[in-house]
Amino acid sequence: MELRAEDVFRPGAFPEYTYISRKSKTSDLSYEFRLKQAIRVSGFLTSLVGPSKMGKTILCEKVIGFEKIVEISGADFNDDTDFWKLVAAKAGLSYEGQFFSERKNEDTKDTKKETFSLTKDKIIEYYKKENLVLVIDDFHYAPVKKRLQIAQQLKDAIRRGFKAIVVSLPHRADEAIRQNADLSGRLSLINMEVWEVQDLKEIAKVGFAILNIKIEDSIAEKIAVESLSSPQLMQYICLNICTILEISDDTSLEVKEEILEKAYRYTTANFEYGDVITLIQRGPSTRGKRRNHFLTKKGESCDIYELIVKSIAENPPIMKLKFEDVKERIYHLLKEDCKGPTPQTIKSSLSKLQELLNGREDIFRVLDWKEGTLYILDPLFLFYLRWGGNRNGE
Ligand SMILES: Nc1ncnc2c1ncn2[C@@H]1O[C@H](COP(=O)(O)OP(=O)(O)O)[C@@H](O)[C@H]1O
Ligand SMILES: [Mg+2]
Structure with a gap:
């Protein structure tokens, strides 16, 4: 029997054909x-x-x-x-x-x-x-x-x-x-630790091989990096790649780089982080006061909270950003002659964001700012931020 893509890549259920065994770092045992x-x-x-x-x-x-x-x-x-x-x-x-x-004895059976x-x-x-x-x-x-x-x-x-x-x-x-x-x-x-790129890659390699679809190692690696340590995201993206291949005229049976972005965008359709992103972009209430705005290379005028969101979404996708990284990413987004927010402002805005998100429903608990590091807690959130419809006002 020929297997279908949805039998092979299973983001929501037991992946019989693409189950990958990993070793735990601490013990070197699976x-x-x-x-x-x-x-x-x-x-x-x-x-x-x-x-x-x-x-x-x-x-x-x-x-x-x-x-x-x-x-x-x-x-x-x-x-x-x-x-x-x-x-x-x-x-x-x-x-x-x-x-x-039933109690059986020789002559009665009651x-x-x-x-x-x-x-x-x-x-x-x-x-x-x-x-x-x-x-x-x-x-x-x-x-x-x-x-x-x-x-x-x-x-x-x-x-x-x-x-x-x-x-x-x-x-x-x-x-x-x-x-x-x-x-x-x-x-x-x-x-259980988060997934490494090496292990995530295997999901794509094993699955596409079963489906007789070619994939270069470097392409599998790209998808794995984008999956942000989540095997579920990896399964999702691979399944969507299959869907795109099925409906396209391309009969080469190969995963080419050109379709990756489309597959990522397709995948975000299953997630709902629009409200979370809006909340973070708006930041805490200013009680009517207008925040400083900064001009980006792309010609947008953004306040500090919008800049933080953009910096998180930048390449490469990373779940753990040191303060220096956040700062560098923000400065890099800005136009050369634009004087950026001070490190102090960035730090205090991160603290305020943390407060804003704390105490909300689980879906809002996507960031953790502590000891000079910004942790992205939810890989699906970061993925949505990079590829979801909210990006660049699309
Ligand atoms: N060992 C694995 N190999 C391949 N895919 C996996 C593996 N473990 C999990 N997945 C993928 O991730 C999804 C979520 O796994 P799940 O066990 O439900 O996570 P958790 O219980 O930790 O929340 C699974 O439905 C599957 O698509
Ligand atoms: Mg579970």
């Missing part, structure tokens, strides 16, 4: 190996932490397999959720109910109706017997109060050989697990 080892050790709870969309869920699915994985999301919990009831239900067990038991309510012990036994592994994914979505209760239940269960992995974002939500004194000494910790 993530698959480390997770497999962690699950194998009885009596330990595995905590898998990493930034959004780096492949945490996919890794669990790969290592455990769809037959044996039981996935629960932190979002499945509210304050009143009965942990064991949910754990039973997700494994296909009914928690309460009735069953018919059927008896019994009511049961599964106990925690029975559920743990069932998981062990079937070799099931519970994955509590996106643990940060569980209500804060609930997280500690879940940790408590897990602590007791893992001691009896129950296998579980808790997956969460760094810093915010993992305290209930990683900083829980009761669990210390009983945790296997796996930190």
Whole structure:
């Protein structure tokens, strides 16, 4: 059977054909190996932490397999959720109910109706017997109060050989697990790092080879750089390249440089950061006072916040900019004879931006300015900034 592009490149699901195994920098072992080892050790709870969309869920699915994985999301919990009831239900067990038991003896065969309510012990036994592994994914979505209760239940269960992995974002939500004194000494910790260009490139090379589409190494590298450490973005862009090739008259079956930009622009259609960018460009309220404006090489008149946005979007795409880089990029944008904002102004504007974004919904948490470095937290945001419709007022 011939494979279609959407079977090969899968930005939203398990990438059966383009799954890439990576090594973790700290140990030189593959993530698959480390997770497999962690699950194998009885009596330990595995905590898998990493930034959004780096492949945490996919890794669990790969290592455990769809037959044996039981996935629960932190979002499945509210304050009143009965942990064991949910754990039973997700494994296909009914928690309460009735069953018919047959008691056979030599001459009679009677059927008896019994009511049961599964106990925690029975559920743990069932998981062990079937070799099931519970994955509590996106643990940060569980209500804060609930997280500690879940940790408590897990602590007791893992001691009896129950296998579980808790997956969460760094810093915010993992305290209930990683900083829980009761669990210390009983945790296997796996930190997932962001993707390197080398590994991202493989997604394109493997996928296009399967589809019999040629791609030069240098082109695969360009797409990988643009994907900003996100395998999901890489999958998205490659899929869109296929779509563009399909609808074009070009029958050469090769990914040429000319179509990359179009593919990037197509890809941004799936993201919605327009409001975030508008907010950053406007900056904090000036209470009617007009900000200083600066003239750019392109002839635009921009205030400091517009300049910051433009500087972030510049080439090459980088997720971590030192203050010097931001400053250089801003000065480089300006017309030669235009006196730019002072370093002090740039710094204080960055601090104000940080304040403006803090405390808003998750989608607005795209930047972090600390200790003289500007971190772009969300790769999709930076990608949108570079290629989205908002750019250059298009
Ligand atoms: N090992 C991998 N190889 C290739 N693509 C991957 C890999 N891991 C993740 N991806 C891509 O990234 C997407 C997001 O991965 P996911 O596991 O959902 O991230 P997370 O759980 O960390 O938010 C996947 O749908 C897939 O397209
Ligand atoms: Mg996930």
